[in-house]
Amino acid sequence: VCLLDQTKLPLKEKYLECFDYQSIAKAIKEMRIRGAPAIGVAAAFGIALAAQNSTAKTLDEFLVEVREATSVLSRTRPTAVNLFRAINRMINILQTNKNTDVLTLKRLLKKEAEAIAQEEEEMSQRMGEYGATLVRKGANILTHCNAGALATVDLGTALAVIRKAHEQGKKVHVYADETRPLLQGARLTTWELIKEGIPTTLICDNMAGFLMQQGKVDLILVGADRIAANGDVANKIGTYSLAVLAREHQVPFYVVAPTSTIDLAIANGNEIPIEERSATEVTMIAGQRIAPEEVNIYNPAFDITPARYISAIVTDRGIIRPPYTKNLAKILS
Amino acid sequence: VCLLDQTKLPLKEKYLECFDYQSIAKAIKEMRIRGAPAIGVAAAFGIALAAQNSTAKTLDEFLVEVREATSVLSRTRPTAVNLFRAINRMINILQTNKNTDVLTLKRLLKKEAEAIAQEEEEMSQRMGEYGATLVRKGANILTHCNAGALATVDLGTALAVIRKAHEQGKKVHVYADETRPLLQGARLTTWELIKEGIPTTLICDNMAGFLMQQGKVDLILVGADRIAANGDVANKIGTYSLAVLAREHQVPFYVVAPTSTIDLAIANGNEIPIEERSATEVTMIAGQRIAPEEVNIYNPAFDITPARYISAIVTDRGIIRPPYTKNLAKILS
Numbered sequence: 001v002c003l004l005d006q007t008k009l010p011l012k013e014k015y016l017e018c019f020d021y022q023s024i025a026k027a028i029k030e031m032r033i034r035g036a037p038a039i040g041v042a043a044a045f046g047i048a049l050a051a052q053n054s055t056a057k058t059l060d061e062f063l064v065e066v067r068e069a070t071s072v073l074s075r076t077r078p079t080a081v082n083l084f085r086a087i088n089r090m091i092n093i094l095q096t097n098k099n100t101d102v103l104t105l106k107r108l109l110k111k112e113a114e115a116i117a118q119e120e121e122e123m124s125q126r127m128g129e130y131g132a133t134l135v136r137k138g139a140n141i142l143t144h145c146n147a148g149a150l151a152t153v154d155l156g157t158a159l160a161v162i163r164k165a166h167e168q169g170k171k172v173h174v175y176a177d178e179t180r181p182l183l184q185g186a187r188l189t190t191w192e193l194i195k196e197g198i199p200t201t202l203i204c205d206n207m208a209g210f211l212m213q214q215g216k217v218d219l220i221l222v223g224a225d226r227i228a229a230n231g232d233v234a235n236k237i238g239t240y241s242l243a244v245l246a247r248e249h250q251v252p253f254y255v256v257a258p259t260s261t262i263d264l265a266i267a268n269g270n271e272i273p274i275e276e277r278s279a280t281e282v283t284m285i286a287g288q289r290i291a292p293e294e295v296n297i298y299n300p301a302f303d304i305t306p307a308r309y310i311s312a313i314v315t316d317r318g319i320i321r322p323p324y325t326k327n328l329a330k331i332l333s
Numbered sequence: 334v335c336l337l338d339q340t341k342l343p344l345k346e347k348y349l350e351c352f353d354y355q356s357i358a359k360a361i362k363e364m365r366i367r368g369a370p371a372i373g374v375a376a377a378f379g380i381a382l383a384a385q386n387s388t389a390k391t392l393d394e395f396l397v398e399v400r401e402a403t404s405v406l407s408r409t410r411p412t413a414v415n416l417f418r419a420i421n422r423m424i425n426i427l428q429t430n431k432n433t434d435v436l437t438l439k440r441l442l443k444k445e446a447e448a449i450a451q452e453e454e455e456m457s458q459r460m461g462e463y464g465a466t467l468v469r470k471g472a473n474i475l476t477h478c479n480a481g482a483l484a485t486v487d488l489g490t491a492l493a494v495i496r497k498a499h500e501q502g503k504k505v506h507v508y509a510d511e512t513r514p515l516l517q518g519a520r521l522t523t524w525e526l527i528k529e530g531i532p533t534t535l536i537c538d539n540m541a542g543f544l545m546q547q548g549k550v551d552l553i554l555v556g557a558d559r560i561a562a563n564g565d566v567a568n569k570i571g572t573y574s575l576a577v578l579a580r581e582h583q584v585p586f587y588v589v590a591p592t593s594t595i596d597l598a599i600a601n602g603n604e605i606p607i608e609e610r611s612a613t614e615v616t617m618i619a620g621q622r623i624a625p626e627e628v629n630i631y632n633p634a635f636d637i638t639p640a641r642y643i644s645a646i647v648t649d650r651g652i653i654r655p656p657y658t659k660n661l662a663k664i665l666s
Contacts, residue, residue: 010625175631178615178624180513180537186616186624194627201629204513204615205539206571210636213573238539240546241578248577282511282537283519288619291511291519292343294527296534298508303543 001045005032006150006184010191020053021046021069028076028083031182035151036225036261037120040082043073044113047090051109054102062102063094066109078273079234079302080225081263086116121154123258123316131161131221131256131314137170139218142208144177145236146188147223147256157256158221159192161314166198173199175217179236180205181281181299205238212249220246224257224313231307231324232269233257237300243309252311259315262328269304277301334378338365339483339517343524353386354379354402361409361416364515368484369558369594370453373415376406377446380423384442387435395435396427399442411606412567412635413558414596419449454487456591456649464494464554464589464647470503472551475541477510478569479521480556480589490589491554492525494647499531506532508550512569513538514614514632538571545582553579557590557646564640564657565602566590570633576642585644592648595661602637610634 001018007030008014016032018024024046027033033042050069056062070087077083093112097105135141141162145151148159155163165172174193179185186202193200203211211217220242226234233239233255246253266272279297283289313320313328320327334351340363341347349365351357357379360366366375383402389395403420410416426445430438468474474495478484481492488496498505507526512518519535526533536544544550553575559567566572566588579586599605612630616622624630646653646661653660 011622176628177539178513180511180539183623190625190628194625199629201631202615202624203631204570205537206510206513206574207631207633207636209574209577210570210633211631213636237537237543241539241542241574244542244581245574245577248581282535285618286621286623288621289344290516290619291535292523292527295509295523296532298534298536298540298544300540300543303540303546 001049003027003033003042004150006034006188007032009187018049021050021073024049025072025076034184035146036080036082036223037152037157037258038150039077039080040086040260041117041120041153043083044086044090044116046073047087048110048113051106056102059102062105066094077275079275082260085260089116117153120152120258120260123260124152124154124156124160126316127157127256127258127314128155128160128164130319131254132164132168134219134254134314134319135161135165135170135172136218139170139172140175140216141172142175142177142211142217142220142242143189144185144222144239144242145179146184148189148192150188150192151223157223157258159189161221161256162193162198163196166196173201175211176200176202177205177208177238178202179238184236208242209245212245212251217251219252219254221254221256224255224261225302226266226272227255227257227262227313227328228266228268228272229264229325229328230268231310231313231322231328233305233310234269234272234274234302235305237303240303240305243305247309253309254312254314255310256314259317259332262332264329264332269306272304274303275301334382336360336366336375337483339367339521340365342520351382354383354406357382358405358409361406367517368479369413369415369556370485370490370591371483372410372413373419373593374450374453374486376416377419377423377449379406380420381443381446384439389435392435395438399427410608412608415593418593422449450486453485453591453593456593457485457487457489457493459649460490460589460591460647461488461493461497463652464587465497465501467552467587467647467652468494468498468503468505469551472503472505473508473549474505475508475510475544475550475553475575476522477518477555477572477575478512479517479525481522481525483521483525484556490556490591492522494554494589495526495531496529499529506534508544509533509535510538510541510571511535512571541575542578545578545584550584552585552587554587554589557588557594558635559599559605560588560590560595560646560661561599561601561605562597562658562661563601564643564646564655564661566638566643567602567605567607567635568638570636573636573638576638580642586642587645587647588643589647592650592665595665597662597665602639605637607636608634
């Protein structure tokens with residue numbers, strides 16, 4: 001499995017070759033690959049890899065090995081639901097094919113990983129098409145973190161919408177939040193959009209409110225890591241602040257996410273586990289220390305945006321409007 | 334004139350010796366010294382230095398030289414009013430002592446610069462005392478940028494309040510926004526507070542909203558670069574977003590500033606010039622590039638917080654509450 005190492009972008013386009021599931025788990029943990037849909041797909045391929053690599057002679061030995069891989073991969077990152085959904089689909093293959101042989105299972109697991117990737121790709125296209133209907137000509141779009149190709153399989157989520165609108169000749173302009181601490185906006189979103197020739201202006205996260213005050217933002221598009229049954233959204237830290245600012249300035253705030261990101265088992269945002277990451281993500285930038293060693297750090301990787309701040313959720317099955325509890329359940333049924 | 338080079342903190346405590354007004358102007362422009370009150374005082378000493386260094390034989394020659402210094406220093410940074418106020422006080426010395434000699438003027442200018450510094454120091458103490466009455470025991474205080482000793486002459490503005498509350502045994506805890514792009518919160522505020530033994534947690538700017546959502550912030554204290562007659566406040570970029578978030582979460586939002594920051598000649602925030610700074614402040618951190626070279630950058634150094642978001646303005650002459658137009662005029666009269 002070959003991954004573009006996202007920690008090295010935009011300075012270097014370095015590919016990471018993973019020959020076992022452990023290196024995929026490590027790549028997810030270290031955010032060399034990131035973005036809810038992308039880590040789901042990577043984990044599925046990790047499990048397929050564990051299966052391929054297995055030298056087990058019996059079905060039982062094989063199942064133990066593959067289950068160990070699913071267990072390690074599921075402990076990499078807690079917030080995005082796509083990871084668990086992909087792993088569960090792989091486990092399902094094992095369960096529904098209990099009476100077959102190791103070789104067949106190896107083939108089926110590989111096929112399922114490829115199917116997950118393929119589906120994410122198709123969902124990306126459809127989200128782009130639905131979402132583009134919300135974008136008027138000449139719109140100034142603000143986005144946060146990276147909800148692009150790098151976070152998914154094909155076009156992205158929020159960036160799929162931007163790509164489609166651009167393709168349709170809508171002449172959009174994008175403001176990209178740099179997205180501290182790991183700067184996915186500065187490093188990844190700008191890199192993707194420049195490659196597409198989409199006019200992009202990079203800002204620091206704390207400038208978004210001032211932009212909105214000046215009427216410079218027409219709509220906001222963000223991705224999601226998990227959407228609860230009531231429409232509450234977990235997404236990259238800073239999303240919630242943007243949503244509050246959007247409402248204050250009457251700027252539409254759209255979440256773009258495949259249906260694989262919706263988790264009806266979670267009633268509301270309070271139940272979504274929020275990952276806290278290492279202090280050095282905040283205190284070190286590009287290998288340089290930017291704060292005194294003695295200081296405490298609080299570094300939540302995500303936050304929760306309550307459903308009431310969200311104008312609509314753009315999915316691969318259409319645009320969902322409030323009331324979300326009813327409409328999310330309906331679209332998934 | 335000896336300045337602590339703030340661009341080197343917290344890694345190095347390097348002092349900058351300035352032997353002429355040009356190097357002081359350069360230090361202000363490059364933000365080696367920053368903070369509204371501090372740049373006012375530095376400019377005053379720059380003018381005193383220009384006077385001391387003058388080899389002019391006639392009063393006319395001397396006045397031309399000193400006026401050239403005032404002109405260069407007034408073009409360093411546009412937003413903070415303290416700079417212009419300090420320069421005007423120095424010009425006033427020249428105007429009200431027209432009939433004296435060069436030697437006397439040199440002495441008077443030096444004395445006036447010292448008086449400005451001395452007054453800022455006293456105002457700092459008084460702001461601290463007034464402001465501390467707003468802080469309850471065990472409060473969690475959020476602050477933005479650096480409104481501390483480094484930005485002023487003595488205790489600071491917002492940090493003067495925190496220092497006083499700490500001194501009074503109120504056991505406060507501070508959340509410091511890192512404050513991109515130049516990271517004054519991460520580099521300077523944490524450095525100051527750790528030296529005082531005040532418990533401090535550093536966060537990225539985009540985490541403040543999530544903290545408030547969780548009820549972890551009891552009040553917000555920020556400084557100011559200029560306060561208009563109607564109470565609108567120009568302060569470091571990101572202040573406005575915090576103010577909106579504060580109101581959404583019913584967290585009191587206090588601006589702490591000496592009366593030298595109030596500019597009654599400016600009717601409202603729209604008239605305050607907002608400095609835009611270089612793109613490299615955003616794209617480079619610690620000498621490392623963090624974004625593609627081709628991307629556009631928007632880098633306003635300040636924003637405007639409308640008066641309606643501000644719970645109170647803490648000054649050296651007391652705590653001002655709305656209606657600000659009436660109460661600011663009253664306190665200055």
